[in-house]
Amino acid sequence: MQRILSTQLPAHVGQPVRIAGWVHRRRLLKSVAFLIVRDAGGFTQVVVTAPEARALVEKLTEETAIEVTGEVVANSAAPAGVEVVEPRVRALGPPAEALPFDLFRPDLAATLPTQLDHAPLSLRHRSRATALRVAAAATAGFRSTLDASGFVEVHTPKIVASSTESGANVFALDYFGRPAYLAQSPQFYKQLMVGVFERVYEVGPVFRAEPHDTGRHLAQYTSLDVELGFIDDHRDVMAVVRSVLAGMASAGSHLAPIEVPASIPSVHFTEALVIAGAPADEPDLAPAHERAVGEWARREHGSDFVFVTGYPMAKRPFYTHPDPARPGYSNGFDLLFRGVELITGGQRLHQYDDYVAALAARGEPIEPYASYLDAFRYGMPPHGGFAIGLERWVSRLLGVANVREVTAFPRDRHRLTP
C-alpha cells in the first residue's frame, strides 16, 4: 500500500491507508489513546483502542518515527475532520530518547542557545520550520521573477585571492599552501558576468568574520544577488528591486502576507535627513533616522517599503557610480523595510579609468583588484545591482528580533556546530 500524507486523508474516507511520520503527541486516556502523527503535510489523529496497539503506543515516546496502517473515518471532532482507526503501528527505529524540550507546545520553551545546540530537533517545531519555508518560498519567488525577465543564474567562486569588499571581517584560508579568503560577496563576479549575459543573479553563501554579537549579523548568510547592464542609472535597478520583492512576497503570501506597493516611494538622502530632523551635514542615516523615514513612508504613502537614494559617495563602496548632476552624492540606494535597511544597491562604475581614479582617491592600491578590473578594459556597459540578505528578509517579515531564529544552522563568533 502506497503511503499517503495527512493532507490526503479526506479523499480516502472508508478506505485502508498507510501513513508515516513522527509521534507528535500522545493522549493516553483510560479507555482510548490518541496518537497525533506529524508528517510533511500536517497532523493525523490515530485512535488506539486495541490493547496490543495501546501497549506499543505507550512505549513510543514523542518524535519516534513511525508508520501506521488503518482505516480512515470521518469525525467532525477530529482536527482535520478525519481520523485513522484500528491502527497497526510500527516503529521505524527504536523509541526516541527523552527530548531536551517539548516540540508539541505552541511555543518552544527552551532558550535560543539550547534550541541552536539541538537545531535538528528545534527546527521540527512549527515556528522554526515555517521560517525556513518562508525562506524557500522567497528564494523561489526571487528566481522566478528574474527568470521571467531574462536573467541568467550564475555560480561564482567563494574562495578568492583578495577581499572583494573592504579588507576587514574576512576569513583567511590555507589554499594549497598560500593565503586565500572566503568571499564576502559575489560583487565583482556578478559585475563581470553582466559582460556575458547582461542580466545575472546568484543565490549563495557569503562569509563575514563579524566580530560583533548582534541579532542582525551572521558569519555566513545567504545572499540574493542581482546585477544588470545597459541601465540609464540606479532607477532601472530600483525597478527590478520592486518586481523582485513583489515576486518574493507573492510566493510566500500563504505563509507571511506582505503588500509591496506598485510603486515604492523614494526620497533623496538630503530629503531623508529633513524628514528625520537630522542636521544637513550628516554623512549617513543613523538607525533612528531610518526609523523616522520608515514611519514617514507608512504615514504618507501607506508603504512598508521606502527607497533612500543618493547617499554621499564617502559612505559607499569605491565601485559606486557618482550622481553626474551632484558628484558628492551617489547613484546608490538603500531600501528600508519597516524602517530598517534591507537592501543596498546602486549603479556601479563601468569604465576602467574610473576604477583607477576611485581607488587612487581612497588611497587604495589597484593590485588586489587587478584580476577583476581587467574586465573593465574590454567594454562594460553602464550597470548596477543589489543584494538581499535572505535571513534578514525572513526575520523582518516575521517580526523576529534575532536572525538566528530563522537560520537552520547559524554561524557566529561563538557557534560552529551543529
Next chain:
Amino acid sequence: MQRILSTQLPAHVGQPVRIAGWVHRRRLLKSVAFLIVRDAGGFTQVVVTAPEARALVEKLTEETAIEVTGEVVANSAAPAGVEVVEPRVRALGPPAEALPFDLFRPDLAATLPTQLDHAPLSLRHRSRATALRVAAAATAGFRSTLDASGFVEVHTPKIVASSTESGANVFALDYFGRPAYLAQSPQFYKQLMVGVFERVYEVGPVFRAEPHDTGRHLAQYTSLDVELGFIDDHRDVMAVVRSVLAGMASAGSHLAPIEVPASIPSVHFTEALVIAGAPADEPDLAPAHERAVGEWARREHGSDFVFVTGYPMAKRPFYTHPDPARPGYSNGFDLLFRGVELITGGQRLHQYDDYVAALAARGEPIEPYASYLDAFRYGMPPHGGFAIGLERWVSRLLGVANVREVTAFPRDRHRLTP
C-alpha cells in the same frame, strides 16, 4: 525610446528603435560598413553609410559597449531577415582595448589557460556562454522537479567544525582563532533536515582540496543535493534520480538535447562485474568496467544511463545502509552516464546505534561526528539521497573533456584568480 533586444527587431520593421550591446564584429567595405552588434538575445546587423557614423565605427574596436538608434528594415540577406539602417551610434565607454583573442570566430583560438586568465572575456564567446546557460537550465529543471514533488530548499553551513566526509582533501580555515573547515558536502545537514521536512534539496558550493590536476576535479564545484525520508530502500531514491534527470534534460533540451528513458536500466554490482568481464572478487568498478557497463546499457537498453546498485560496503562511506539481504553489499548506487560515474547515492543509516557500530567497525572516533549523530537519537526515518556535480553533468552532456571549460571561474591547485 525603450531599448529592445535583437530578437525583437522583426516586430519593428519600418520603425525607429534603440538597441544596445557589444561590437561583435565590423566589416569595413569601401562604400558601406557593417556593424554586428551582440546582445543578450543574439545579433543585429547595422548598416553604416554616413561618413560621420563610419568614422566613429572605424574607431570602435570589437567588444566596445555601444548603443545604436536607427530604423529597422527587412533584408532577407541579413542574418535575421532584418537590419538597422541610418544608425546613430554612441559608445557607452571608451573603445575596448586590443583583445588577447578574437571572440567572433566560431572557436576560441586561445589555449585553455589563456581563456581562464581572461575569463570575463572568454565567457562572452558563444561556446563558453552556452555551457553556462545549460548549467542554469539544468539547475532550474532540478529545482522545478523537486518543488513539484514536495521537496523544500535548504541552505546549510559551509564552515564546519570537522570534515563531513573522510578527513583528506579538506580546506582549513581560521574561524575566530580556532580551526574550522570548508564543507566537502552538505551530507549530514541534508540528512538532519529530513527530520524537519521529510524531503529537502540544496544547490550550493562544495569544497575539495583536490591535490590532483585532472579534467574532472575542481577545488570548488556546485553540488545538487537531494535527500528524502520514509523510503523503503534505495530504489525509492533512484526513482527520484530518474525524475530529476528528466527535469534537468527537459529544461535544457533547446540547448543540449538528451533522452532520459522512462525506466533507467539497473544492474547489481555483481552483475556489472560479469558484464565487464572482471574477476568476481573486485571490490569496485574501474573506469574500464564502467565503460563496459555503459556500452552494455546502450546496446541492450538503448540508454545513455545505467544504475549500478549494491556496491560492496567496504567501498562506500560509513553512513551507507547495508543491503539487509546481503550484508557485505550496500543499498548504495552509482548512476553511470555514457559509461562514467555521474551520481552517487543510496540509502543511509538512520539509527543512532548503527552509526556508532559503523564508526567503530572502521576504527573511527565518534567525536568529530557527535553534533550530527545526536539527531539520530531523536527519531529519524529510513532515508536516502544523492548528489549531482553540476559542472560534471554539463561537461559530459556537451562532450567537453575538461570541466574547467564549463565553469565560469574555476578553482584548482594552481588557479585562484580571476
